[in-house]
Amino acid sequence: MTTTYAALLRGINVGGRKKLPMAGLRALLEESGFGAVRTHLQSGQAVFTSGHGDEESLAAELSAAIEGRFGFAVDVLVRDHAYLRAVVDACPFPAADLAPRQLHVTYFSAPVDAARFAGIDREACRPEEFRLGDRALYLHAPDGLGRSRLADLLSRPRVTQGLVATTRNWNTVVKLAELTAP
16 A cells, blocks of 8 residues: 655755755655655655655655765655645634735644743734644744744744754645645
8 A cells, every 4th residue: 555645855955055956856756666756846845655664764764865865964754645634624723814925834753742832922922823733833924934033933943952843834735735635
């Protein structure tokens, strides 16, 4: 039985660092034995099928292959369709009423609890707000991610310590759920 997964690569093709061409990523995935390989945008999303492994082992395999081929380490999260669809369905904000640049999801490598974010003064960041989900954080930033004070606070090392965390805008969140659908 094969499963369709999305690979979320953290921090590639941003600011001229860790340049990873999507054609090269597709070729690497195909050479690694994955099927139905596609990439989405230039910012590190790939969709593929696999009949072996779990999300963690597939992420480790892909991360090692990228480092071996391209010469730099990349954190990778792998998620299946059921998870990606559940993230879309569980959105606590009115996604249909918001511009996609206002809504983001940060995917985490492990579950997180509210205690991790206790030091963040949520009231001082209003109208921005966040909510936690299953290995995910939903961020509503009315002025976009680039101007978000809350996004900066949420990405600080003391908050993300011990986790791989990577953020996607709402359009990408929805598209990955669609691309991994059976």
